[in-house]
Amino acid sequence: MTAHFLEIRDLAKRFPDPDGQGELTVFEDINFDIEQGEFVCIIGHSGCGKSTILNILAGLDEPSQGGVVMGGKEVTGPSLDRGVVFQNHSLLPWKTALDNVRFAVRARYKDWSRQQVTEHSRRYLSMVGLEQAQDRYPSQLSGGMRQRVGIARAFANQPNLLLMDEPFGALDALTRGTIQDELVRIWSGTEQTVFMITHDVDEAILLADRVLLMSNGPHARVAESVRINLPRPRDRAEILQDPAFYTIRNHLMHFLVERSRQSQEGGDTADRPWGSKPPEVDPASTSAEAPATPAGKSERPQVRAVQ
Numbered sequence: 584m585t586a587h588f589l590e591i592r593d594l595a596k597r598f599p600d601p602d603g604q605g606e607l608t609v610f611e612d613i614n615f616d617i618e619q620g621e622f623v624c625i626i627g628h629s630g631c632g633k634s635t636i637l638n639i640l641a642g643l644d645e646p647s648q649g650g651v652v653m654g655g656k657e658v659t660g661p662s663l664d665r666g667v668v669f670q671n672h673s674l675l676p677w678k679t680a681l682d683n684v685r686f687a688v689r690a691r692y693k694d695w696s697r698q699q700v701t702e703h704s705r706r707y708l709s710m711v712g713l714e715q716a717q718d719r720y721p722s723q724l725s726g727g728m729r730q731r732v733g734i735a736r737a738f739a740n741q742p743n744l745l746l747m748d749e750p751f752g753a754l755d756a757l758t759r760g761t762i763q764d765e766l767v768r769i770w771s772g773t774e775q776t777v778f779m780i781t782h783d784v785d786e787a788i789l790l791a792d793r794v795l796l797m798s799n800g801p802h803a804r805v806a807e808s809v810r811i812n813l814p815r816p817r818d819r820a821e822i823l824q825d826p827a828f829y830t831i832r833n834h835l836m837h838f839l840v841e842r843s844r845q846s847q848e849g850g851d852t853a854d855r856p857w858g859s860k861p862p863e864v865d866p867a868s869t870s871a872e873a874p875a876t877p878a879g880k881s882e883r884p885q886v887r888a889v890q
Contacts, residue, residue: 588616592614593648594612594650596644609630619776625794631798640744665744666740667745668733674733676721681708683736684739686736691740703739707739734769738773745770763789793811813831
């Protein structure tokens with residue numbers, strides 16, 4: 584059996600119930616794999632445990648059950664092989680944009696000279712369009728620029744796994760689109776693997792190779808893995824003209840509006856054997872007709888399991 588780059592097995596998280604009458608199970612039986620260089624998004628309603636899963640992958644939290652294996656080694660704590668971009672940029676306010684990136688690079692490459700660290704850091708700031716702002720402090724940067732520094736810092740560290748927790752959630756639409764494009768451009772030139780939380784269905788379709796859909800909590804599970812087979816590179820204007828985009832979008836939206844609740848109640852995942860991976864589907868490859876426009880009223884497409 585071929586090993587996967589990242590393997591998540593039987594993951595569960597439980598907390599003491601507030602009324603002292605037992606435990607509250609946020610999620611359970613979380614099982615999925617991620618391949619080297621894959622871009623995976625995870626979507627689900629608030630309270631299903633997405634951020635907790637990301638923190639467990641980062642080694643910042645411990646599961647109540649199950650485990651995570653990356654590159655053949657169990658994840659037991661934080662590591663420079665895993666980088667995290669949080670919703671908040673988390674920059675050091677007393678350091679400039681360049682120094683924030685250099686701080687991380689020095690921790691990663693302890694044997695590099697000061698010149699090597701600086702040149703490497705400047706290159707990644709340039710990749711996110713901030714070469715002219717490298718000497719500014721976070722208070723002198725806009726929210727979008729601060730988030731760009733955080734992304735540059737994470738990529739400059741060259742982690743094997745990049746974890747992103749709704750990194751664009753607080754940004755306006757234009758800034759979000761610009762940074763999304765820069766993220767894909769940098770990612771496509773590396774072999775880094777990305778696991779990203781988002782609430783934005785269109786963002787997930789634009790960025791991801793695969794989208795994991797979580798049922799509602801408590802007792803949430805990964806109910807389905809959806810393959811995004813739109814060709815790369817993806818242009819946001821062009822994919823809106825692709826009928827497959829709306830087939831995929833309808834499928835994801837139907838899950839979030841209807842099936843995530845049904846899954847919580849036992850409709851979709853209750854019969855799945857414990858410890859099994861979620862079914863993978865490929866909406867874009869079905870023969871069902873997709874709506875020609877966003878306002879289309881076609882029925883939800885039939886989805887076949889990918890063998």
